[in-house]
Amino acid sequence: MAQVLVNVRMDEVLKKDMEKTCQELGINMTTAFTIFAKKMSREKRIPFEVSVDPFYSECNMARIKESIAQLNEGRTVTKTMEELEALAGA
Secondary structure (H helix, E strand, C coil): CCCCCCCCCCCHHHHHHHHHHHHHHCCCHHHHHHHHHHHHHHHCCCCCCCCCCHHHCHHHHHHHHHHHHHHHCCCCCCCCHHHHHHHHHC
């Protein structure tokens, strides 16, 4: 089977982290991308879940900004475990 060259642009730090992880696994980046491509081609989908981190949700960011404002105003933010669990469920 003929080989082709595929170029990928990514952040330099991400590349170094990936190279380190690949080295720990005993493979190189080409092998890692080939594994990804074969699995994606076989399954006809991205082979892992792609989702938005709930930490950055609009609701959570509003809570964080409110907490920061309270801290800046010198008010301490005190919550019981039950209150925190209720917030997590909201």
